[in-house]
Amino acid sequence: MRRAGRFHAWGWRWRPLNRAWMRRGPNVCASCGRRTCAQCKAVFHVTTRPPRTEGVCDHCGGPLVQREDDRPEAVRVRMATYEKNTAPLAEYYRQRGLLLPIPAEGSPEEIFSRTVAALYARDGVTAPVP
Numbered sequence: 001m002r003r004a005g006r007f008h009a010w011g012w013r014w015r016p017l018n019r020a021w022m023r024r025g026p027n028v029c030a031s032c033g034r035r036t037c038a039q040c041k042a043v044f045h046v047t048t049r050p051p052r053t054e055g056v057c058d059h060c061g062g063p064l065v066q067r068e069d070d071r072p073e074a075v076r077v078r079m080a081t082y083e084k085n086t087a088p089l090a091e092y093y094r095q096r097g098l099l100l101p102i103p104a105e106g107s108p109e110e111i112f113s114r115t116v117a118a119l120y121a122r123d124g125v126t127a128p129v130p
């Protein structure tokens, strides 16, 4: 685990984030909703950033397509590879009591808030009021 040792050296901030990205959740296929303009390459998302007209680019009127690597099967293969490669890293930190699991469901903002709250809770301090 020489590689994990290097991650460890980056400092505490990186440790919970590693886990957050590994967590499987209902949004495991968030990129499956992504649609890319065939002409100008603008990126949309069927639920989080839909175009004004379904299947049509807001910017240039070009057709929106699903890229090959955003298809569910391709995403599943990518996730499986990622899980296989990062599982030993999670175990490395779990054994040292350094793993802080963060559920990665919801929007990026929700996940970020959850991460910050978990860090404050772990360190036994109250989060500052923004």
Ligand SMILES: [Zn+2]
Binding pocket: 037, 038, 039, 040, 041, 042, 057, 058, 059, 060, 061, 062
């Ligand atoms: Zn376009």
